[in-house]
Amino acid sequence: MLRSHDKCVVYIKSDDGEKVVDEIKTFQDAHWVSSPKALWRIYEFNLTEMQPAIINLQLHLPGKQAVCYWKKQNLQSIVESDFVHQTMLTEYFKMCPIDIEARTYLY
Known part of the structure; x- marks a missing residue:
């Protein structure tokens, strides 16, 4: 059970x-x-939506994030891609020094 x-x-x-x-x-x-x-x-409260939106950020060590790819994709090109190294967590930390509003959000 x-x-x-x-x-x-x-x-x-x-x-x-x-x-x-x-x-x-x-x-x-x-x-x-x-x-x-x-x-x-x-009381007809909304059960599924939260304001502001709550998003779980994948917690990972530098360079150890999960990467999704298709079976036939070239793994070497995926690993070398800049896109792979941009996660929501790393972009959050990059945004905090730049944007004052970003500093108000918790991760």
């Missing part, structure tokens, strides 16, 4: 020992709404 803050997933084993998962039925059977979430829905 997996649990998170707003749902739990129950795995059922079949007669031959395999896990059987009917995701729709499991969601309908096991979904529950916590008290705070219920109140937010009753």
